[in-house]
Amino acid sequence: MSTIVIVEDEEHISKALKILLESEGYTVFVANDQKSGQIACSSRCPDLVLLDLGLPDKDGIFLIQEIRSYSDIPIIILSARDGENSKINALDLGADDYLTKPFSTSELLARIRAHLRTHNKIVMAKNTSEIKLSDSVSVDIPGKLVYKNGEIVHLTKIEFRLLCALIKEPNKVLTHRYLMLQVWGANYVEHQHYVRIYMAHLRQKLEDDPSNPEFLITEVGIGYRLILK
Amino acid sequence: MAQVNDGTMLNAKAKAMLESTKESKRGLLKLFLGAAPGVGKTYAMLTEAHELRKAGLDIVVGYVETHNRADTQALLDGLEIIKRKEINVNNFTYHELDVQEIIKRRPVTVVIDEMPHTNAPGSVHQKRWQDIEEILNVGINVFSALNIQHLESLNGVVSRVTNVYVNETIPDTIFDKADEVRLVDLPPDDLISRLQCGKIYLPDIVKRAQHNYFKKSNLIALRELSLRAMTNRLDQQVKQQRQINSTTTSTDTNFGLLLVLDGIVSKDAIREASRIAKAFSSSFHCAYILTPSLRNKKKEISDILNFAESLGAQTAILNTEFPYCVKDYIKEHNLSLLALTQYKEKDTVKKLKQLNEILPNITIFTLPYSVHLPDLKERVINFFKNCLKSTNTFLATTALTFLITLLLVPLSHYIHQTNLVMFYLLLVLFTSVKFGIYMASYVSILSILCFDLTMVTPRGSFAVHDIQYLITFATFLVIGIFSARLVTHLRQVSKQTREQEKQTKIMYNIAKKLAQVIDDVEVYNTVSTNLSSFLDIPNEFWEIDEQNDEANRVQTNLKGVDKALINFVMSNKQEAGFGTNTLNKSKYLYAPVIVSDKVHAICVMDLSKSVQYTSTSTFQILQAVFALTRQTLARLESVEDAKQTLMSMEAERLRHSLIQALSHDLKTPLTAIMTNSEILYKHIKEKAFETSEEEALALVDSSKRLVQLMSNILDMSKLQSNEVKLNQDWIPAEEIIGATLHSLKERLHDYNIKVDVARDCPLFYVDPILIDRLLSNLVDNAIKYCPKGSTIKISASKRGDKAILSVSDNGPGFGQVNPQRLFDPFKRGIKESKVTGIGLGLAICKTIARAHNADLVAMPSTLGGASFVLIMPIVDVPYTEDTFL
Structure with a gap:
């Protein structure tokens, strides 16, 4: 079973999370500051890290950088309500996902499961040519073809590039900034409405109900996430 | 030296001094008062400074003159001395107190000797006591020393007793305001022996001094004066203390003294009145009755009134009729003593009678200082001076008289002589209306001469046949001069009325405009335009920015406004520049506009151009305008306050309803959480797990509700705080x-x-x-x-x-x-x-x-x-x- 490291200074929360995750069958290690988190992450070889950004000794951001220097394991940020900017910052530096306190435990468990699954899947099947996004939509990346209900969907170049960027890192929250960089390049970073407009196009073309999307999910004020079942 | 404080007391005192400087902004002034030079004021001051230093107080020496006295010199060791400022005037170097350096150094206390010293020409202040005021105003305590003869009100007495006139004085108000006065007392014999030992002056001066100032009789008198000054001070303190302590507010209104002046008096009269007022420990007022003869003496009057103010008097100029103006003033200020100066004996008696009639309850006395009145010789000279001053009118009136005479001569055979006289009378009346009383008197005399010469037999000579003509002449002269007087008086009254009307009009105009303004800058603009258009005073306002403590120009009408003076006025809250005691060589007058003890703005006025500075009416208008400005600013401030209050009331109401709403809405989920968790706990204890699901769900649900509530409250507060x-x-x-x-x-x-x-x-x-x-x-x-x-x-x-x-x-x-x-x-x-x-x-x-x-x-x-x-x-x-x- 997978190993999870929790870096969280609030004892009530870390204790509750430990009990919760252990009841789900995970092996859990708790660290309550940045320094011990660093040691735990390097020595316990976790499959996933739950990280609180507000740590007593040093900002959690440093831990993200540290982990990313040697591993691409999923990192889920646990943060306070108002820290939009620190969330974006953490995501840009390589964190995969975030949850805003107070969060529901079922949501947390669902995210953990999704990240562990996709992480393994990507590792296993990097070379699969066709990827299924939903029951009706599939993408052939090398062939630059997108099918919906068996029919070809006509996408523009930018739309396709955007879709590819999302498919490359499924389930991960991708910030507007990151997507702008990937699809348009550094000169366009300030024009974030581009991403929104093209996301709207993609939803129109691929989703059954564009205003209640199934896999192209909006993270308000942060960015987008492609959910892979 | 009479008193030495013991150490423990001093320590406590030092602490108290430190404390009080922290609280109040103004520093404390301690004066060392001596009867004569050489009693040991500087020595006492430095000894105390040393002891305070030992107690850990930051005390420095700003200016001390040791006069090469060895024991004093020795005391300077171990004290920090601020370097004196060197001022070069006409190749002579003055060493003066460096005020700015002291303010920059900011000690707790500074020792500054010789308070009455006059500064080198070109200094910021003329006198050292003004420097000390400035230092006190920034919150630094000052030790200073002076002799009894330096007190303004005692100056006259001292010079009479000792025959030595002292130039350097300080206003009594400074002495009265001092927070502490220590008398440094030395019996005359000891002082003389000290003098003989050469401890005070160098030997060659000693002899001269011994025969003049240091005569034993002088020293005894001086010592008595200083002891009496101290007693007065203590007496006042006791009274003040009693007033503070007593629950019933017994004001000393029953003991106010009013000195009424109607001529140019010597300053001794004012000193005397001030001393009497002080002896009764009452308030002191000094008022001028503006008689016609005083109208061209405004400079002198304002000098005298300024002097009275320096002795702590409240001053006024009364424009209305005697004795009612006095009565009104006394009633208005609730005074009980009235002092007059000796005018002419008859005159004074008359006045006393008049005053006694309308003010039966007031004690009236006369001061034996005679008023300086112009004597006959001076009057005649004045008359001719006046005539010469207006040579043109003089010639014109003479010519007119001759012309009328020429016209009348041929008619004199047909018209009765009585009627001829009427023509002359007409001329006299005309002259008095046109040129005033002096000319009219001149014309009436000239008319009589002409009439006598040309129309009264024997013609061509001043001789008179009929003795009755002499009666005609006399009557003519009386009627002429009397009517001229009347007319002139009327003219003066109407001129006064016009002036007052102008004042009223200006005030009305400004008041009308100020009633509509809505912000401070508009106030300044309104006042500025009115001052320049009606009073012909070029001016501009500088508004004070409270946050940065900076003055910013509101208008730009003047050139070469001195920023340093602006800053001075700002920090000292008193006027400076032209016509004041501070830097009066400056071109402009800088007057602060103070509302509730804060300087809101500074008005810079150019009074040098308009001759009007000495005109009291202009000055009065200026005062009225500034009072109005202050009032308007205060009104604006209170409007702002009211707005704030209203807003905070609204906020209070909101907060109240929030608390009400919160207490209801928080209570519901909290109650649910509490009861459910208690039930859950009970179930767990009883191991009845299958029945706990419902409670657990309720717990989750209630928590979610709380979370939503919190996020809404946080959102609202964030949105409303404009963040x-x-x-x-x-x-x-x-x-x-x-x-x-x-x-x-x-x-x-x-x-x-x-x-x-x-x-x-x-x-x-x-x-x-x-x-x-x-x-x-x-x-x-x-x-x-x-x-x-x-x-x-x-x-x-x-x-x-x-x-x-x-x-x-x-x-x-x-x-x-x-x-x-x-x-x-x-x-x-x-x-x-x-x-x-x-x-x-x-x-x-x-x-x-x-x-x-x-x-x-x-x-x-x-x-x-x-x-x-x-x-x-x-x-x-x-x-x-x-x-x-």
């Missing part, structure tokens, strides 16, 4: 709606959700997080108030140049409630319903909408329930380029 910065971008309607539906997914299960985005729906230029909050709140509201299974419709479209986003339902609607009132904080459709929330949701929505320059309205929905519509302006999207694969 929020909009992070606007173009966002498709689907994304906004999608995100909201996604976040409310679980709660929407039981509802029928319809989304309708029009084909031509534009992008919304909004802050994504805030718009999500707005839409979530609206949908959440619909969920809360509609029964399960209801339809909730979210639609986005374009209407004209507006983008529309709306949430409608087919629930119960608004009922009797005015839908627009729902947006007020803490307003809910149904009071005390079981639906949670404190009525903040819609208020938050409204605030967000307003921040986006959008409108949020509530209206009945076409579906049958309620509908909330957001109407916002469309902002065009920059074009993007793309091609198909």
